[in-house]
Amino acid sequence: MHRLKPLTPLGAVTPRVDTIGTLTITEIVHQALASIAAREGQMEALQQKLPLPLPDVGKTRTQGAFSAFWTGPAQWMIVANHDQHEALASEIKQMVGQTASVVEQTDGWCRFDVSGAALYDLFERLSSAPVRRMTKGDVIRGTVEHLGAFLWRLDQDHMAVIAPRSSAASLHHALIAAARSIA
Structure with a gap:
């Protein structure tokens, strides 16, 4: 083993x-990371499905257990405590469905x-x-x-x-x- x-x-x-x-x-x-990119024409729908408002260019937002920072046009990194959100990318993908592409970034x-x-x-x-x-x-x-x-x-x-x-x-x-x- x-x-x-x-x-x-x-x-x-x-x-x-x-x-x-x-x-x-x-x-x-101790931080879990997941990148998120809004799909074409889905920005408004994406924002409604997330547990925090997405930040503007050059900014971050924190709400509850999640933080997000802007990484590029219609792209952000979501951050959460690893112990509580080890599968952060999967959690976020479940929330946003087809409105965004989500990729595990922690490691x-x-x-x-x-x-x-x-x-x-x-x-x-x-x-x-x-x-x-x-x-x-x-x-x-x-x-x-x-x-x-x-x-x-x-x-x-x-x-x-x-x-x-x-x-x-x-x-x-x-x-x-x-x-x-x-x-």
Whole structure:
């Protein structure tokens, strides 16, 4: 019999937490993700079937157990706690039926939350995204170091970075190196 163990995007059994100066970089592994794309002419019907209103360009919405952020024209990522919504994509597909295409994304992405007083300084070294102008609930698709990523402003001094899982080690290295450069 196989004895499989889930590993974090960084290849460990437990999520990594690094504190450097005033910054804390935390590997987040308890989130389920599903992408959703409205089908032609189905936007209004889709919106009526979902448990939360879909956000506008560059924004996020949270309602109940679900959050959503805009990823492209008529496309969003839905986020929920993995323990309660392990089969998130299936749940969402049941809700929306033929109004949208839904794809499981949980293991395709990594997420690092960065918090602390030097948040702006860190991201100004890594990205051209206007982090100082971002407010709570803003999301930007751009680059961090040389990697494509979403930057999601969670609070005044708290940012989530979501990138392809295959780049987790490179992203983590970039975050750590930048944090050490300002510590």
